[in-house]
Amino acid sequence: MENLKNKICLVTGASSGIGKGIAEIMAKAGAQVIMVSRNKSRGRENFREIKNYATNNVEWIPTELCSIESINELALEFKSKFSKLDILFNCAGDKIMKKYYTVDGFDGLFFSNYLGHFLLTNLLFEPLKNAENSKVITISGRAHKSSLTKGKFKSAIDFTDLQGNSHFSYAKYAKQATLAKIIFAYELSRRWGKYNIASTTLCPGLCRTNQGEYFPWLLKVLLPLIYMLKDPQTPKEGAMHLINLSLKHNSEINGKYFEGDKKGLFEVKSSDESYDVSTGKKLWEESKKLITQRYNLNLIN
């Protein structure tokens, strides 16, 4: 943990669950922590709490990760204060199980889980490049390859209806968002590896967090039952998997996928589709197009 001292890290989803666990552990280890979450009272409360543990600078930048403008403001504010970024933890993501649109007219599930982090990472290219052996660690999930993804719900990127605007199904698009994060992490590793920026992704395993906050009532009732049967990790145990990745050498993690549980964190294979280089390239280009069509932003290669 000594290696984390004075590292600058930005954590999305830092007001709750795994992201909050990361912010707390990093703050205690003496890193400079920039917490990112929406402008909610719990964001402020958690910021105050984590500041108390800190031996170094902790900041909270309230950000709506479903808004291009808000993400751009976050990147500008970060760059006005810091010239480098050692570790970007892409942790935020909601689980609202119905179709909704962001202020810019994107599908909310797609944007909050995937496209917002694609944009944020891009806008932080310079500070990531300025740090020595920087890392982008993106939470994804095992669910992208579960048996439920066969047949109709096969896990794949549907370029004909990327955001489920013609026909939305949560089962299909939640898996697509998770797969998109893995494909993005791999594509990033191919594009930015040459700048000594490592990109990796992981499923932390089941953790007892606030992930059921927006579930429909029946699932809310079932979740404690699932927890009883599955013996989940604490948010901090989940967070430790990401911290452990941040402690590794870039060459050990770049372009790799890991899965964690109570026994530890292991490098494993993600689904076959996730390794398809042409899909990675296409998703990157489509994502860039979607954002620049709405907003005049200078995104990296």
Ligand SMILES: NC(=O)c1ccc[n+]([C@@H]2O[C@H](COP(=O)([O-])OP(=O)(O)OC[C@H]3O[C@@H](n4cnc5c(N)ncnc54)[C@H](OP(=O)(O)O)[C@@H]3O)[C@@H](O)[C@H]2O)c1
């Ligand atoms: N828990 C698990 O078992 C598990 C397993 C595998 C993968 N994951 C993944 O791990 C990640 C973290 O999940 P968690 O379980 O820690 O969930 P959580 O406790 O519900 O935390 C979610 C975090 O994301 C933030 N967030 C959501 N939408 C946002 C938006 N539009 N703008 C800004 N911030 C936003 C929330 O901030 P606010 O306070 O502002 O709402 C909160 O800090 C998710 O991507 C999840 O899919 C979780």
